[in-house]
Amino acid sequence: MFTNYLKTAWRNLFKNRTSSIINISGLAVGMAVTILIALWINDEVSFDSYHKNYDRIVQVMQHQLFNGKYESQVANPYVMAEEIRRTYGNGFKYVIQASWNYNHGLAYGDKLFLKPGSYFEPQVVDMLGLKMLAGSKDGLQEMNSILLSQSVATAIFGKENPIGKVIRADNKTNVKVTGVYEDLPNNTTFRELTIIFPWQLYLSQNQWIKQMDSPWGSNFTQTYAQVADNVDIEKLSARIRNVKLNKLGNEEKRYKPIVFLHPMRKWHLYADFKGGINTGGRIETVWLFGIIGIFVLLLACINFMNLSTARSEKRAKEVGVRKTIGSNRKQLIVQFFSESVLTAVIAFVFSILLASLIMPFFNSVADKKMAIPWSSPLFWLIGIGLSMLTGLLAGLYPALFLSSFQPVKVLKGTYRVGRYASLPRKVLVVTQFTISIVLIIGTIIVYKQINLGMQRPIGYVRDGLITHDVSDEIHKHFEALRIDLKNSGAVIEIAESGSPTTGVWNTNGGFDWEGKDPNFAVDFPNNATTYEYGKTIGWKVKQGRDFSRQFASDSLAFILNESAVAFIGLKDPIGKIIRWDNKPYRVIGVVEDMLVQSPYKPVRASFWHISTDQQNVFIMKMNPNWSVGKALAKIESIFKRYDPATPFKATFADEQFAEKFDNEKRIGKLATFFALLAVFISCLGLFGLTSFMAEQRVKEIGIRNVLGASMLSIWQLLSKDFILLVGLSCLIAIPIAFYYMHTWLQKYDFRTDISWWVFAVSAAGALVITLITVSFQAIKAALANPVKSLRTE
Template identity: 60%
Template sequence: MIKNYFKIAWRNLVKNKMHSFINIIGLSVGMAVAILIGLWVYDELSFNKNFDNYSNIAQVMQHQTFNGDVETQTSLPYLIGNELKGAYGNNFKYVTMCSWTDGHILTFGEKKITKSGNYFEPQVTDMLSLKMLKGTHAALQDNHAIILSASTAKALFGDADPINKQIKIDNKFNVTVTGIYEDLPYNSDFNNLTFIATWNLYIDNNLWQEKTTNPWRNNSFQCYVQIADNANMNQVSAKIKDSKLHRVKAADAAFKPVVFLHPMSRWHLYSGFKNGINTGGRIEFVWLFGIIGFFVLLLACINFMNLSTARSEKRAKEVGIRKAIGSVRSQLIAQFFSESLLVALFAFFLSLLLVQIAIPEFNEVANKKIGILWANPVFWVIGIFFSLFTGIIAGSYPALYLSSFNPVKVLKGTFRVGKLASVPRKVLVVLQFTVSVILIIGTIVVFRQIQFAKNRPVGYSRDGLIAINIVTEDVHKNFDAISNELKSSGAVTQLAESTSPATYVNEFDNGFEWRGKDPSLQGDFGVVWVSNDFGKTIGWQIKEGRDFSKDFKDSSAVIMNEAAVKFTGLKHPVGETLMEDGKPRKIVGVIKDMVMQSPYEPVSRTVFIMDPTTQPVVNIRINPAMSAHVALGKIESVFKKYNPAQPFDYKFIDEQYAHKFSDEERIGKLANFFAILAIFISCIGLFGMASFMAEQRIKEIGVRKVLGASVIGLWTLLSKDFVKLVIISLLIAIPTAYYFMHGWLQNYNFHTELSWWIFALTAAGAITVTLLTVSYQSIKAALANPVKSLKTE
């Protein structure tokens, strides 16, 4: 019996080739989208789960209160690790301090490579359950030890055994390779941790104790923990909340530091904090794309339902005859379900081909490294179940509807579908276009918001500006010589050193005082230490006073941005004294606000302090009269001459600034991709419906042509019903899209407006696409020879 069901189903598919093609293509595209989104969601939900101690690992973080606003930080004083070990040691299995994962130069003989790594305490190997390919988890016990990822060892040593080989970090520290660990997966927060050196080596060569009288104020380091096996994460977090407050001085206690644990299970999806509350993060995208995937698949199922029920009259006699010769309704339902299941299975295997083709581009847009889980039996079980489920959902309405026909009426010829029979189909078409229109409006708004932020004045010139991170002291020692050679070569107009590039501020300090300051006023200032020509190099705009100059003794001078001046309340800041941890600094100028942090947020109050010591960033303005390629070649040769220990690596500031929009652009591209597919699936459905309607009304069209109807008139007759449905969907979609996108824009302090033309353009586009989709069948029917369509009457 079952074999017979599928045999008849196959014959029906072959007989109605166009109908079958539209159904299979529509379903396969919908399934492909659902599979892609499913793989993306699986990757997001499995982030960091490669670590054996996943549920017990946490990052130590802190809340601090400034003028009533709570700010959350991952940076902490370096003494916090000892405090947790000493006062709360029973609650932890491991406590490990570390620096920040950043690029460093690894040198072996004449070979130099730049890799990202970090300085950790030895317990990190056990805490992160590193899979040691060579060496053991005790490989970091010696202060001058280093362990490398397999790819880093391969890049540095080739096929040679790296164990016990000596290498140099940043041309400063000699270390011995004591272990090789397996590369960490891409869907891990430690995926760029390609080497690990020891924390003791780091602090022994950076003596903060000698540089500061208040080490608990210096929030410049990270701390990770693994709680004890029998401990509860929330309870331990509550216990350590005052671990910093007990140690800071009275002035810093006013910031009410609260230390807490942020579990690894929440790092990736729940990284957002607002006013001290964990508000979410990427989990919103998981829900968003999960819902989009569901609706895109639903659109494909709707096409199947629509086309199957629309052809009901064609199969009415078949149902009548089957019932007349003894078929019961359950058998008819099984027959129609077998047809939908066959289509679903064909669509599933075709969708796998589409996914395999689309994955490289999808990974590029989504910044992922996902693939079809061919060897995973769970994937196939889910895939087949998913196909069967889709087939049942897609075929449910047609099966129940067709099997309900009265055989007597059908065989007498008195069966008529009636006006109400088309209502479900119309509702489904409206739903299809409602979803598609919402996606299109959302895509336009996202891209407009990105463009709005990109067009925001940044307060300096990005064109031809590059930044080079320096990890040796050679450049600073020879800075004047480098400057003279570069300028004389014509490749460079200006260059200067700083602690931060123009696109980022990596140091904040709340230890500033000024005349008339309200004792209750609290707040961090961004601090950038610069050399003389920094302002000329980046092209900042002086609003009051002057720039730093070699003509003055500016060793204690400071320049503030407008946001900093506004915060201090100084009416005439130039000439005033700004106290920095008790050290007086004269304000010599005020610059217009520069967008150095998020382009969507207000400009951070920032001070720029003249400092003649070594700075880690060299900012260079390329001569616009020379091509960038030629200029970079000359810059590289000079840097290799004076800084041979470091590979020449530079970043264009305009590219770095553009990178700040990567998340929003990724969302926009993915939404655009899904919107196009949603429209495509909807149009396939409309095309099939238009084809059927034209076929159904072929004799009516013939009669109308004989009576003098024009092609335009017939085209209008056949198209208007579909246009009405799209207009109804627009009336639903536009206010819905406005509500959600208006709420999304409120997440940004600087955002675009929801202009009326966005909705008008989308509406016009939807109607145009509808007309183009149905016009082919409408015009084809209108141009048909009426003699052929009426000859049987």
């Protein structure tokens, strides 16, 4: 019996080739999108699950009261870890300190490499569950040691055994390779952890750490921990909330720090905090694309329903004959479900091939390294289950509708579909285009938001700015380097800076000014620079003057941005005294607000001061009259002259700035991709319905042609119903899109407006696409020879 169902279903697919191709194509595209989104969601929700202690690993974070509101941060005092171990050690298996992950120069023989890595305490191997391929997991117990990832070990040593080999690190320390671990996957927070140094080496290289007067007041390390088995993370988090507050003096207690544990399972999807409360994060995008995947698959199912019910009259006699010779309704329902499931299974095969072809593009847009898991039984089980479910869903309405025909009426020729028979099809068409138009509107608004951020004034000249890490050797010879670079003609100006122009790497408290409430805790970006910083980046001085070597007093001077002047409330800021850690600094200048952090948030009140200490980056302004390649080659040669052991790697400020839009651009590109596919699937269904209508009304069209009807009138006859349906879709889609996009925009402090033209363009676009899709069949029918359409056999 089942074989008979399949044979009949196969024959029907071949008999109705056009509708079969449309159904299979639509379902294949819908399934391919669903597969890609499902793999993407799996990658997102399984983020960090590579680490075997995933459910027990936490990061120690703190909320602090800055500038009148709570802000959340991962930076901690270096004494935090030891205090937690000492006071709350029974709740933890490991408490580990770590530095920030940044590039380190590695030299082996005449080879130079620049690889990202961190300093960690030795227990990191066990805590993160690193898979050691060579050497010992206890290798970090030796102070002058290093662990390498497999790819770095191969890059440096090739096929040589790396264990025991000595590498020169950052041109200041010789370290011995004591272990090699498996490369970490792309979907982990530590994916760029390619080298690991011992924490004791970090302390020995930075003697100032142990010489600090107030170690609890400086936040510059990260603290990770593994909670002991059978200990509740939330309860333990509540226990340690005052671990820092209890160690602070009265002056620093005004920051009201609250220490808490942020579980690894939430690092990726729930990373956003506002006012000391976790407000979500990427989980919103996961939900968004999950819903889009369901809707795109639903569009394909709607096509199947529409085309199947539209051809109901052609299959009415088949149903009548089957019922007359003894078929019951259950058997007919199984027959129609067999057809839809067979269509879905064929579509699934094509969807796998389509997903494989699209995967490289999808990975590049989504910043992933996903692949079709061909060898996974679970994937195939879910895939086949999805195709079966899709087939049942797509065939549900047609099966129930077609199997309900009464054989007496059908075979006597008195069966009529009725004036309301097309109503379900119209509802489904409206549903299809409503979803498509919502996606189109959403895509336009996402790009409007991106454009808003990109058009904000940045307050400095970004073109030609490059940054390079400051090494010890280069800092020692900074003035000579600066003169050589300028004399070479490749560089207009150069400065050292604590932070690049596209980020804040350091903030400070301890500021006081006339009229300030002594209990009001503040924290400002406070960038240490050299005198030529302003000339290098081209900031805009609004009041006062720039730093100058001609004024010795500038060593105790501040330049403020406009937001700082407004925040402090200085009406005439030039010459005013602001005390920082009880030292008086005179305000000598005010610069236009510079867009340093998020382009969607207000510019923070910021300070700049002069420092002769070693800073983090060099900022250089390249000569615009030189080609980039020529200038970089010249700059590199001069850097090598002063520090031949450190690899040269310049970063362009415009590239760093562009990274600030990565998340929104990714959402925009994926939304565009899904919107185009949704429109494509909807148009496939529209094309099929138009073809069917033209076929059903072929004699009517022939008679109209004979009676002199124009092509325009026939085109209107076949098109007007669909145009009305799409117009109705626009009316439904606009308020839905407005509501959801308005909600999405609320997470941005600076957000675009939802202009009326967005809805007008989306509606017009949908109508134009509809007209193009419908017109092909309508014009073809109008141009058909009436002699052929009116003749009878």
